[in-house]
Amino acid sequence: MELRTTADLMDTILQEQKIGKYSFCVTQSEKQELNLENGGFKLLRTVFNNNGNVKVFLGEKMGAAAGNDLSENGLQKLVQEAKAAAASASDDPCHDIAPNQGKDVFRQGQYEPDMDRFIERIKEFVDTAAKEYPKVKIMSGIGSYDRWNWISRNTNGTEFEGIGGQYSFSIEICAGEGEKTTGLDYTHVSMKSLDTPFMELGDIRRHLEDVQNSIYPEALEGKFEGTVIMTPGCALDFIWMTLSNYITDGVIIDGTSQWLDKVGEQVADEKLTISLKPFDERIVIGERGTGNGFRSEDVTLIDKGVLKTHWLSLYGANKTGRPAVKNTGSDLVVEPGKGTLEELIASVDKGLLMGGFSGGQPGTNGEFSGVAKNSFLIENGKIKGAVTETMVNGNLGEAFRNIRGISKELKCDGGSVVPYIAVDGIVISGK
Amino acid sequence: MLQDIIGTKRELFADGVQTVLRGHENRNRRVVLLKGNLVQNARSEAAGISARVNNKGTFGFASIAEYSPEAAEKVIRAATENALALGRHSGRDIPLPVSMGTGIVPLNTEIRDTDQKTIIDMCRTVDRYIETRYPDLSSRTVVYYEDSQDRIVYSSDAYNGHLVTPRCYVYVMMSAETKDGAPVELFKAFGGFGSFYDHFTKPEELFPGIDALYKKLMDKKEGVYAEAGYKTVVLGGMMGGMLAHEAVGHTVEADLVRGGSVAGPNLNKRVASNLVTMVDFAHTYQGKPAPLPVYLDDEGTKAEDDILIKDGILTGYMNDRESAAEYGMQPLGNARGWSFADEPIIRMRNTCILPGKSTVEELIASVDDGYYLIDSGNGQADLTGEFMFGVTCGYEIKNGKLGKALLDTTVTGVAFEMLKTVDMVSDTVEWSSSGFCGKKQPMAVGMGGPHMRCKIMIGGR
Structure with missing residues (x-):
């Protein structure tokens, strides 16, 4: 038929x-x-x-x-x-x-x-x-x-x-x-x-x-607070976890979001701007109609660190008396920074270049704890060897506020556009 | 349930190749009450038919969203053409696995459907109990989730049969606030293999479990961060099951062994202390049905238990027919697909570390300074055996006694190193079956384990 x-x-x-x-x-x-x-x-x-x-x-x-x-x-x-x-x-x-x-x-x-x-x-x-x-x-x-x-x-x-x-x-x-x-x-x-x-x-x-370059990793010794430069893929995972924990239907309807009353306020470093852009030419197949039946629109969720809106469905909006977002897609675009990845690395005394995060889904308090995967040690502004059995701990909301820098370089994979993001104050621990 | 309307199409199987024809239906029922609001109220059913053809190690697969004899003819032809077409590019010339026997595996059970009103009423009863009894919670969610699989398998040179796998659960999630205003959460799954009527006709039977969950949440409200580092811990049975599945199970799936997993060079070598024996059970555990019984896989292999670690020695892998031939092992029924549109790949079934001789109390009493880790939210593992589990519920152990509850944390280690530190194993096993394993496709799996004392890396502030 x-x-x-x-x-x-x-x-x-x-x-x-x-x-x-x-x-x-x-x-x-x-x-x-x-x-x-x-x-x-x-x-x-x-x-x-x-x-x-x-x-x-x-x-x-x-x-x-x-x-x-x-x-x-x-x-x-x-x-x-x-x-x-x-x-x-x-x-x-x-x-x-x-x-x-x-x-x-x-x-x-x-x-x-x-x-x-x-x-x-x-x-x-x-x-x-x-x-x-x-x-x-x-x-x-x-x-x-x-x-x-x-x-x-x-x-x-x-x-x-x-x-x-x-x-x-x-x-x-x-x-x-x-x-x-x-x-x-x-x-x-x-x-x-x-x-x-x-x-x-x-x-x-x-x-x-x-x-x-990761065939012979070394286990990290001890524990320190340092800077983590997330690769675009890793940064994307952290952004989704944060959005899910702080601005989506469930946590706004039940009132457990840490950003429940933060619309219009600074929730992240001013270097961070996050949008959903289904009409961006770098997005291969952007959303055109939302799951609720609206025409999809480009929407900025965080503009220079200020939370512009929660990301509510029509139901969530009706339930909470807040505006619905006419976008239910995943066409995420993060604006680039001014420096290069090389400059970001050079600015780090001690930390990690983190290619992936394997961790439990953070609770609504935003606390995260997991293993740094596909990651390299950074010391005195230079990348050292690959690391293994290395854990990272922190808080999603704090991480958004503690952004040291964002790279000019962007990863465009057809579904999202994301730079490298460097975050201070992450607890990094080894054996 | 599926009626057998495809068996006669075996006559279309091509000569010189191995063909499996599968009719398959997935059905879901879902109800979500968030603070009493019915936010999801949905039912779905998806059925279709697929064929997979092995031509000298190159595979063709085709599926159509229609369960009919005509669709069976189309997918057999298309899968055969796909196998031949790709063969021109693959360069593979691998002998077809030998037949391990033929026969019929009879239907194991039936799926009993439930109307949505009955499900919603049950969820409301549970929700009202929580709301009334525990008004101090900051949030509560009650979820009913049911997924049932129904498959009919016909193979060219293996077993034919009909397997159904219904399972249903109620997930209860609770949130509370610490004195600093930060939310903490816990959840618990009730239910298992079978239909609504096997588990939830008396919602009040869930109440003691809900009470226990609330008590743990109140403990967690006063919880502390774990101290990061390499610690002596008692892993609870659910954590033991997660260890069996994530840390060991995936590394001994033969497709990952072929890809270079740490299990490759460790076959027949010591990978754990001699207290550790691990089995992927097919359908029966200690004389009773395993959590999610599998009698037949999607290659037509009759399912049997697979002993993976025996007294600490790695003894086997989980295989499909092709990998079993490659490694000189016997296929035991691990090739499974999630829906009619999914090709069978190597999956776990009911993976479990077997019980030992100590009591749980003895394990806890033996730890001077460490942690008792009870529940896990999720876990992941790597080819190297490096694993991670999120810990959602745990307690300090000080001088052999339980101390303060823990806030969420994560444990990690390298499986074949960590398992060598296991020096006490409890005499009971806890099973879970409510989760999904993700590996290209989702899959319903059972996992089980005893309490174990061991050393592990734990994350913390």
Whole structure:
């Protein structure tokens, strides 16, 4: 069945059920995925998938259902399930759908793949890696081409259609000599075209260099308070943890956020500006319609260290009387700093260049504690060797306030744009 | 539940390759009450069919979101074409694994569905209990989560069968404020293998566990930071299970061994003290069903237990058919996919360090200055065996007695070094099965362990 026919049928079924208020999205997708193991092709995977999700309202009661059977019977069942869920709920007027956003079609990325060229690019990457980084092993690699067509509608009159496709490439790597092996490292990029060799995308080359230089790490001795320069990938993880802990629905609704009443106030160093920018040209497939049914917008969450808004869904906004953010994506952009990474490193007396963080999910108090992965010791402004069994401890909120510097260099991996971020006051401990 | 409408399509399996056809359905039920607000109220079902073909070590996989005989024909053809097409680029020429026997694995249990109202009513009963009894909490969340898997497997030269894996849980999360106004949290999962009616028809049976959770949270409110460093600790059973899964289990998955994990050069060598024996159980533990029983995997291998460490010596890996042939081992049923769209990869099932002879009280009494680490929020491990667990609940031990509670911290170590420091093991095992293991795809796994006394790096301010 054509997707538009499916959407029309869904409308018909919902209206026949006399449901006056609803929203739904139906999606057809296709994946062609090439899997590498230890540098060689091993698996070609093809996935044809569907998805339908529907939210229905019976008065002020809301219920939702999802499934992948988009036949007429499947849609009927989906609506029945959502209706039954709504009938079981209690009244809550805060559940709602976005007002009319009009109709639009969003075409993004590459809808017709060039799989031969994709395979050649992957082979080229494997060959380049073997030649330039002979101690690095590509344990696994996934080259995926994904395309999709979705239609979302709601009873306020909105209809969005998305048509798109993208390539992505991710690797898990380690390095070794004899029986000596490094830990795992990984990175990922997504792209609209195959114009650039994969080695030059995102920070792939940097990951290969770092892992090749990590074969003989040393355990750190003692404990000290120092500076941690987070690589863009590591910084991104910390930013997500912080946003999740301080400004999203759950912690604002239940009032446990440390930034509950901080909108308009300085919560971070003035060097830090964080936005969600689905329309930034460096983002390959930016969000166009939110999960709540709004048109997506670029949104600045923290501007020069000042918290501009909490990141609330429509429900969270209605529940707390605060504004909803018209962005539910992950298109995160952090503004660059003025100095280079080299200058940042030169400014550090003692600390770490931290490539990854393996730690427990911090509680709402923001306390974090974990292991520095893929990391190097910095002493007297210079990078020393790789470290192992090294722990870092601190507080997310304090870390945001204690930013020593942000690099000019940015990692653009197609999904986010992030610099290196140096943070003071982190407790670093070894054996 | 899935009806067998695909078995006759075996006639389409190509000669000279190994083919597995799988019908698979995942269903989820989810209810979330945040401070009494019903913030999530959703049900989902996703079914489809897939085929995987092994052609001399090059694999083709195809899946369609439709469970029908026609879809079976399409995926068999597409997976075969994929295997042949990629073979032109892969250069692999690996003999197909030999058959380890054929037969039928019968349906193990049934999935019983529950209407959403019953689930919501139960959650409200639990929520009201917490709200009424513990009004001083700053926040509370009650989550009902159910995921059930139903698969029918047909293979060209292995077992065929029907396996269902229903599991459901209630997660209770509580928050309170310290005297400084900082939030502290704890959570507990109730439930396990089976359906709603196996666990939650009497919500009041959860109340004692909720009371115990509240007491621990009140202790944590007055908690202190651990002192960072290399310490003697008693790991609780849940931590022991996390150790079995994260620190050891992943390093002995044969695909990671092939990638260079520390287990490669350590086969048949001492990796732990002689008090440590670790097994990946298939479906039965001490004569009773294991937390998440697996009778058949997604390559058609009949599931059996896999002894990984015996008296401190590394004795085996977890394998799929191909890696088992490569390492001269027997495939024991570890190749599993999460959904119809996922190819089978090597996964743990019910991984457990076996109990010893000491009591928990004896372990705690034996520590002069250290920590009792009870619960973990999450964990990760590396090829080198370097692991990390978040510790959400723990206490100081001073002169053999429990002291103040700990605020959240993290422990780390290198598995095969840390396990050699295990010098006391308790006589009981605690299991958990409510989490997910992430490795390209999610997977439901069971993990278990005894209390163990050992030395470990702990983080702190």
